[in-house]
Amino acid sequence: MKLTVNGxxxxxxxxxxxxxxxxxxxxxxxxxxxxxxxxxxxxxxxxHIDGMAVRSCSVEVGAVDGEVTTIEGLGTRESLHAVxxxxxxxxxxxxxxxxxxxxxxxxxxxxxxxxxxxxDIDAAMSANLCRCGTYPRIRAAVKTAxxxxxxx
Amino acid sequence: xxxxxxxxxxxxxxxxxAVVGGVAFGFYLYKKPVENPLLADLGSDEAxxxxxxxxxxxxxxxxxxxxxKGQGAYSVQAAMIAEELDVELDRxxxxxxxxxxxxxxRALADEAVPFAATDQGAMATxxxxxxxxxxKIMGMQVTGGSSTVADGFEKLRIAGAVAxxxxxxxAAQKTGVAVASLRSQGGAVILPDGTEIxxxxxxxxxxxxxxxxxxxxxxxxxxxxxxxxxLRVDTVAKSTxxxxxxxxxxxxxxVHAAVVLNPRQGGVLSGYDASAxxxxxxxxxxxxxxxxVGVIADNTWRAFQAAAAVECxxxxxxxxxEMADHWAELEQAFDTDPDSRGRDEGDVxxxxxxxxxxxxxxxxYLAHAPLEPINAVVLIKDGRVxxxxxxxxxxxxxxxxxxIAGVEPEQVHIHAQMMGGSFGHRLEDEVARRCTELAxxxxxxxxxLTFSRxxxxxxxxxxxxxxxxxxxxxxxxxxxxxxxxxxxPSVLTSQMAERQGMPMPGxxxxxxxxxxxxxxxxxxxxxxxxxxxxxxxxxxxxxVGASQNAFFHEGFLSELITAAGGDQLExxxxxxxxxxxxxxxxxxxxxxxxxxxxxxxxxxxVAFCMSFGTPVAEVVELTNTxxxxxxxxxxxxxxxxRVIDPVNFxxxxxxxxxxxxxxxxxxxxxxxxxxxxQTNFHEYEGMRLYQCPQITVKALEHNSRIRGIGxxxxxxxxxxxxxxxFDATGVRLREMPFNKFVDFL
Numbered sequence: 045m046k047l048t049v050n051g052x053x054x055x056x057x058x059x060x061x062x063x064x065x066x067x068x069x070x071x072x073x074x075x076x077x078x079x080x081x082x083x084x085x086x087x088x089x090x091x092h093i094d095g096m097a098v099r100s101c102s103v104e105v106g107a108v109d110g111e112v113t114t115i116e117g118l119g120t121r122e123s124l125h126a127v128x129x130x131x132x133x134x135x136x137x138x139x140x141x142x143x144x145x146x147x148x149x150x151x152x153x154x155x156x157x158x159x160x161x162x163x164d165i166d167a168a169m170s171a172n173l174c175r176c177g178t179y180p181r182i183r184a185a186v187k188t189a190x191x192x193x194x195x196x
Numbered sequence: 197x198x199x200x201x202x203x204x205x206x207x208x209x210x211x212x213x214a215v216v217g218g219v220a221f222g223f224y225l226y227k228k229p230v231e232n233p234l235l236a237d238l239g240s241d242e243a244x245x246x247x248x249x250x251x252x253x254x255x256x257x258x259x260x261x262x263x264x265k266g267q268g269a270y271s272v273q274a275a276m277i278a279e280e281l282d283v284e285l286d287r288x289x290x291x292x293x294x295x296x297x298x299x300x301x302r303a304l305a306d307e308a309v310p311f312a313a314t315d316q317g318a319m320a321t322x323x324x325x326x327x328x329x330x331x332k333i334m335g336m337q338v339t340g341g342s343s344t345v346a347d348g349f350e351k352l353r354i355a356g357a358v359a360x361x362x363x364x365x366x367a368a369q370k371t372g373v374a375v376a377s378l379r380s381q382g383g384a385v386i387l388p389d390g391t392e393i394x395x396x397x398x399x400x401x402x403x404x405x406x407x408x409x410x411x412x413x414x415x416x417x418x419x420x421x422x423x424x425x426x427l428r429v430d431t432v433a434k435s436t437x438x439x440x441x442x443x444x445x446x447x448x449x450x451v452h453a454a455v456v457l458n459p460r461q462g463g464v465l466s467g468y469d470a471s472a473x474x475x476x477x478x479x480x481x482x483x484x485x486x487x488x489v490g491v492i493a494d495n496t497w498r499a500f501q502a503a504a505a506v507e508c509x510x511x512x513x514x515x516x517x518e519m520a521d522h523w524a525e526l527e528q529a530f531d532t533d534p535d536s537r538g539r540d541e542g543d544v545x546x547x548x549x550x551x552x553x554x555x556x557x558x559x560x561y562l563a564h565a566p567l568e569p570i571n572a573v574v575l576i577k578d579g580r581v582x583x584x585x586x587x588x589x590x591x592x593x594x595x596x597x598x599x600i601a602g603v604e605p606e607q608v609h610i611h612a613q614m615m616g617g618s619f620g621h622r623l624e625d626e627v628a629r630r631c632t633e634l635a636x637x638x639x640x641x642x643x644x645l646t647f648s649r650x651x652x653x654x655x656x657x658x659x660x661x662x663x664x665x666x667x668x669x670x671x672x673x674x675x676x677x678x679x680x681x682x683x684x685p686s687v688l689t690s691q692m693a694e695r696q697g698m699p700m701p702g703x704x705x706x707x708x709x710x711x712x713x714x715x716x717x718x719x720x721x722x723x724x725x726x727x728x729x730x731x732x733x734x735x736x737x738x739x740v741g742a743s744q745n746a747f748f749h750e751g752f753l754s755e756l757i758t759a760a761g762g763d764q765l766e767x768x769x770x771x772x773x774x775x776x777x778x779x780x781x782x783x784x785x786x787x788x789x790x791x792x793x794x795x796x797x798x799x800x801x802v803a804f805c806m807s808f809g810t811p812v813a814e815v816v817e818l819t820n821t822x823x824x825x826x827x828x829x830x831x832x833x834x835x836x837x838r839v840i841d842p843v844n845f846x847x848x849x850x851x852x853x854x855x856x857x858x859x860x861x862x863x864x865x866x867x868x869x870x871x872x873x874q875t876n877f878h879e880y881e882g883m884r885l886y887q888c889p890q891i892t893v894k895a896l897e898h899n900s901r902i903r904g905i906g907x908x909x910x911x912x913x914x915x916x917x918x919x920x921x922f923d924a925t926g927v928r929l930r931e932m933p934f935n936k937f938v939d940f941l
Contacts, residue, residue, distance in 0.1 A: 075443075135427065138267065139568070140435075141266075141441060141616025173877060182885060
């Protein structure tokens with residue numbers, strides 16, 4: 045089985061029904077995507093497949109038909125994605141465990157909706173749980189990222 | 197000029213010793229020096245001057261022994277040291293260090309004595325001192341009770357100042373320039389001609405001189421860092437997916453494990469059949485552990501799958517099996533002798549009269565449910581045990597792991613990991629214990645145990661369920677009498693005595709925390725705590741007893757004020773006996789423009805709670821829409837004496853409000869057949885982003901003592917919400933969660 049993650053190709057020998065999350069974490073050592081619930085309730089495991097945000101805990105690796113991008117592939121310290129830069133500017137994270145997923149959800153959402161209203165942001169970001177309650181900062185950071193991506 | 201801090205006599209410096217081309221600095225308050233843990237593994241060319249500052253060829257490392265579970269403890273501890281040491285937060289490393297009695301927590305003593313936080317009398321002060329001494333002797337290195345800043349504010353600044361002055365003395369000796377002519381800035385000593393000598397270049401010299409024993413702490417107007425917005429040391433890593441939590445630990449040859457524990461929590465494993473599971477792909481070993489079965493495999497998912505395939509025969513329930521039994525136990529406890537009577541003023545019985553107002557309030561069990569499921573890695577090799585885990589109690593864990601592994605505690609090396617939340621769960625260490633049992637079966641191999649979300653929920657140690665029975669009387673437009681009785685299981689007995697083996701004699705003040713110690717002057721005022729038995733095991737949950745008791749106290753107080761025909765805010769201000777708290781109440785009134793017309797279908801409520809010495813007042817404004825209640829705004833005023841980092845402070849207050857509101861809205865843990873029924877977040881949702889109100893925070897700085905902010909914003913949220921719901925709908929909520937009675941958007 046072959047898998048492309050963050051631009052690198054991997055050959056895998058795993059059961060096709062293994063969730064993508066555990067392939068990334070335990071087989072490939074890519075631990076930015078987090079295990080939170082295992083049933084697509086919390087969003088901590090969010091990654092992109094061909095740019096679309098998916099819950100990697102609930103996607104069988106055998107069903108992956110595109111390129112996978114994790115938080116590690118979105119941007120780096122040296123070359124931050126606009127969403128990551130906004131997350132740093134607003135200092136969103138407390139424990140930070142959900143934030144990889146929040147950032148991946150926001151990045152995918154802003155690709156599809158470059159001028160979101162407050163209601164759009166609420167709708168798009170409410171599937172990601174934050175137990176620390178950083179929601180006010182997530183809202184603000186998404187707006188900042190949207191403005192930046194629009195060249196403001 | 198700042199106050200001269202003479203460390204001599206009452207405190208001793210630990211002598212300096214060389215660390216790889218450097219030094220480590222520290223200081224201890226108390227009569228006898230405690231061994232500096234940084235000195236233990238030093239090579240011949242290494243140095244250490246304090247337990248908090250280590251300087252070697254790679255740079256400056258600040259030791260931050262209080263655990264970071266998301267509250268920014270590493271950053272705030274580093275900032276307090278860096279303020280005096282003259283280093284920049286983006287140029288240093290932080291390290292939680294090793295478990296050591298040197299890192300005992302004095303401020304925890306403030307919560308362990310039967311005196312209100314506002315009581316600064318001789319008896320209260322003496323009692324705090326005595327309990328503090330006991331905590332030192334026991335080496336209570338515990339992160340909890342919102343005490344990190346309170347405990348470290350002076351200690352860590354002194355550690356930074358001692359290191360700085362010793363480095364300057366070393367520079368003076370090296371260059372022949374008088375100390376008075378030297379400055380320090382940006383991790384270097386600066387000579388009068390502007391030449392910079394980096395601390396690293398002075399470390400070896402500093403290790404060979406006597407540490408400076410008298411330091412002057414800087415005055416607030418001289419602070420570079422404290423009180424100004426900071427970039428937390430973990431923000432960039434947490435925004436780029438590069439921060440490794442305990443669950444991300446990677447060790448050579450590591451195997452992955454899962455457990456399946458008796459769903460009747462605490463019950464035994466009577467037998468099991470692993471025949472279906474043992475041949476599943478990747479499975480290495482299946483072994484019994486305390487209360488269940490462990491599966492060791494080459495991948496976490498495979499371990500989860502195999503654990504689910506083990507057929508287990510479970511022993512019976514060890515506590516009351518059904519939730520109705522637990523409520524009955526709580527009711528029966530009211531008929532038993534009180535565990536404590538924290539307050540008894542005036543003549544409650546006579547002033548209550550023949551027809552007092554009465555109410556019964558209830559709060560359910562709750563789970564901690566940090567988003568990172570509990571986990572640990574344990575490696576046992578050649579009589580040495582290494583443990584990688586997130587923990588608020590590293591020294592307890594060291595002892596507990598040692599007992600299971602059959603080694604001395606000194607052979608157990610705890611590598612403290614960043615935590616993806618805790619809310620109190622990491623004051624427990626069951627995952628390190630179970631993982632040690634598994635590692636005993638795999639000696640020489642690192643074993644990572646990850647609890648599935650389902651195991652994490654169903655084997656959590658819960659926030660107590662509790663009932664309050666309250667009576668009151670009003671007269672002349674104000675509250676004349678208030679009689680509060682509460683029934684709850686004891687957290688101290690369950691957590692500290694039963695699970696950590698520390699004797700906990702006497703009453704458990706957490707049962708009536710935030711009931712007996714509130715700064716209200718009510719003429720006839722009584723608080724009685726009853727201890728319920730045969731309940732589920734319980735633990736500290738963010739804000740502990742205050743989390744349910746503020747709902748009881750403030751909820752019923754609101755009823756009394758309504759009955760008296762008074763204004764909820766004005767009456768609280770009138771009843772308040774503490775100047776700092778009164779200003780907090782007045783401020784939240786100004787912030788929210790209390791009394792302005794809100795419009796149709798809207799309501800507001802206010803609540804106050806002092807917990808861990810921090811007064812917090814919150815106003816909730818909401819709208820009763822056709823689709824359910826929408827919380828629009830929350831205004832929060834508080835006073836911790838001194839805000840270290842206003843950015844993180846605001847984030848923690850907002851998060852505390854979300855935590856308090858979310859659990860009050862829709863969370864409860866229920867018991868059936870001796871076990872926890874809820875298994876995942878679909879049954880325990882908390883607040884989602886679209887439900888989050890605007891939260892406006894204001895911090896005052898009048899409190900005479902510096903206090904913490906991790907927990908205190910939680911307790912007022914539920915009663916402020918209940919009061920606002922009553923204002924908007926006329927529905928009086930006396931039981932959490934509220935979604936059993938009203939709908940939320």
